[in-house]
Amino acid sequence: MSSLFPALTDSPAERPALRFGERSLTYAELAATAGALAGRIRGAGRVAVWATPTLETAVGVVAALLAGVPAVPLNPKSGDSELGHILRDSEPALVLTAPDSELPAALGDLERVEVDVRDTAQSPVSDVADLARITADSPALVVYTSGTTGPPKGAVIPRRAIAATLDALADAWQWTGDDVLVHALPLFHVHGLILGILGPLRRGGSVRHLGRFTAEGVTQELNEGATMLFGVPTMYHRLAEALPDDPALSKALGRARLLVSGSAALPVHDHERIAAATGRRVIERYGMTETLMNTSVRADGEPRAGTVGVPLPGVELRLVEEDGSAITAYDGESVGEIQVRGPNLFTEYLNRPDATAAAFTGDGWFRTGDMAVRDADGYVRIVGRKATDLIKSGGYKIGAGEIENALLEHPAVREAAVTGEPDDDLGERVVAWIVPADPESPPGAGELADHVAGRLAPHKRPRVVHFLDALPRNDMGKIMKRALKHD
Ligand code: MCA
Ligand code: AMP
Numbered sequence: 001m002s003s004l005f006p007a008l009t010d011s012p013a014e015r016p017a018l019r020f021g022e023r024s025l026t027y028a029e030l031a032a033t034a035g036a037l038a039g040r041i042r043g044a045g046r047v048a049v050w051a052t053p054t055l056e057t058a059v060g061v062v063a064a065l066l067a068g069v070p071a072v073p074l075n076p077k078s079g080d081s082e083l084g085h086i087l088r089d090s091e092p093a094l095v096l097t098a099p100d101s102e103l104p105a106a107l108g109d110l111e112r113v114e115v116d117v118r119d120t121a122q123s124p125v126s127d128v129a130d131l132a133r134i135t136a137d138s139p140a141l142v143v144y145t146s147g148t149t150g151p152p153k154g155a156v157i158p159r160r161a162i163a164a165t166l167d168a169l170a171d172a173w174q175w176t177g178d179d180v181l182v183h184a185l186p187l188f189h190v191h192g193l194i195l196g197i198l199g200p201l202r203r204g205g206s207v208r209h210l211g212r213f214t215a216e217g218v219t220q221e222l223n224e225g226a227t228m229l230f231g232v233p234t235m236y237h238r239l240a241e242a243l244p245d246d247p248a249l250s251k252a253l254g255r256a257r258l259l260v261s262g263s264a265a266l267p268v269h270d271h272e273r274i275a276a277a278t279g280r281r282v283i284e285r286y287g288m289t290e291t292l293m294n295t296s297v298r299a300d301g302e303p304r305a306g307t308v309g310v311p312l313p314g315v316e317l318r319l320v321e322e323d324g325s326a327i328t329a330y331d332g333e334s335v336g337e338i339q340v341r342g343p344n345l346f347t348e349y350l351n352r353p354d355a356t357a358a359a360f361t362g363d364g365w366f367r368t369g370d371m372a373v374r375d376a377d378g379y380v381r382i383v384g385r386k387a388t389d390l391i392k393s394g395g396y397k398i399g400a401g402e403i404e405n406a407l408l409e410h411p412a413v414r415e416a417a418v419t420g421e422p423d424d425d426l427g428e429r430v431v432a433w434i435v436p437a438d439p440e441s442p443p444g445a446g447e448l449a450d451h452v453a454g455r456l457a458p459h460k461r462p463r464v465v466h467f468l469d470a471l472p473r474n475d476m477g478k479i480m481k482r483a484l485k486h487d
Contacts, residue, residue: 007204177204232395263395
């Protein structure tokens with residue numbers, strides 16, 4: 001297939017591509033360093049990437065894509081149990097890492113390949129990739145995503161899906177090589193990595209990563225030429241909170257060409273506060289690890305708070321009733337599950353043919369599990385989710401089941417149930433309901449949070465812990481989560 005990043009060879013050499021803090025690479029430097037690394041890893045089955053928010057991660061992923069080797073981005077804060085699962089499941093041949101990263105013991109057996117961003121003595125990029133072997137359907141990335149039960153599943157994302165979604169967003173957002181993106185998203189998920197790094201590189205534009213999200217960082221970059229901001233709703237909520245006392249932030253946001261939110265719903269109150277203080281309306285887009293991007297408010301469309309806009313070019317979207325029949329009404333009130341079809345879709349869950357089969361209808365529609373209505377003009381409004389056991393916290397998807405399993409491995413826990421509760425900052429927060437093994441000496445809430453953070457990842461830790469004598473169960477013995485309400 002044609003190159004995912006034509007700008008690597010076509011751009012003026014000095015054009016800026018990536019900037020992380022003080023360190024940056026031009027297109028010529030990126031082409032050379034990623035080309036050199038691609039030559040080294042060529043032919044590997046799959047490569048893990050220790051996905052710290054650094055230049056090395058971006059170069060590592062670009063190199064893997066140039067070499068036609070699927071990359072598995074790893075959350076550098078993954079706990080032992082989650083990391084162990086991902087490594088057993090994806091069987092990478094080696095791990096790409098920044099030279100100064102200390103890797104956990106779980107990665108000890110893997111060959112460590114350090115990304116040297118100054119290694120620029122390489123022949124042209126086109127010498128490296130074996131383009132005849134790489135097709136549009138070749139896997140590009142394996143991104144792990146939580147389900148309701150069990151450990152995370154690896155969504156295999158083909159090269160075609162990346163190209164299709166980024167080109168559709170370019171159309172919807174009038175996104176060009178002149179745009180400079182600023183963000184602080186993690187680089188082991190679709191939002192930060194595919195949209196936030198690969199997106200600008202496909203356009204021939206540039207990205208500045210803040211390393212860590214702060215209002216000051218956003219202000220500075222927007223004042224110094226950044227044109228677009230990507231963030232999860234928690235980030236926009238924090239900006240909305242900061243705006244009343246920060247006129248420089250209002251001015252900077254007002255200067256942006258496009259403020260884009262995604263990964264979870266941005267509350268209307270935050271939309272309104274940002275619009276009132278800056279004169280700019282945040283636009284929302286809706287996607288999923290398995291589908292990349294499905295809908296967006298268009299740059300030339302009407303930004304409407306509470307909606308995720310219209311299907312992107314090439315994406316077929318329908319709303320489906322419980323019995324599988326499609327809803328034809330565009331009435332703003334008939335609720336159905338969003339199902340999508342198009343070149344943006346993943347191929348399969350790695351090693352999980354059962355889960356893959358269950359995710360699609362017989363005729364190839366992907367079941368998102370998101371419930372929505374459609375306005376008369378086609379704007380989609382997400383109104384809920386089919387599974388109550390999926391929690392979105394800070395834009396991260398977290399399965400209740402994986403946290404319950406981790407909690408049950410703690411010796412002081414007899415029974416555990418996990419729910420999501422509304423949270424102004426995080427959207428939802430993880431809440432654990434625990435029956436202690438010894439009611440006289442229950443474990444501390446902080447101890448349980450640390451236990452989950454160490455096994456899975458810090459963002460999956462319970463923020464609130466309740467202790468109960470017994471969990472409410474129905475006649476079948478199933479936990480009645482709806483009865484678990486805090487008063
Ligand atoms: C606190 N911390 C702990 C513990 N308690 N660490 C270990 N054990 C503990 N018990 C640490 C945390 O690691 C963190 O450290 C710090 O305390 C604060 O953490 P926390 O309160 O959890 O969160 P935060 O730092 O305030 O994060 C908010 C955030 C984050 C920045 C908005 O949630 C975030 O980056 N979200 C983005 C999620 C995302 O990209 N989702 C995309 C997937 P330290 O400060 O050192 O880090 S969805 C997707 O891709 C689809 C396709 C889509 O549509 O986009
Ligand atoms: P993930 O599996 O982590 O990729 O998260 C995908 C899920 O995030 C979707 O199925 C939606 O539930 C949710 N999501 C993404 N973008 C939006 C949005 N703009 N509004 C509401 N929910 C969203």
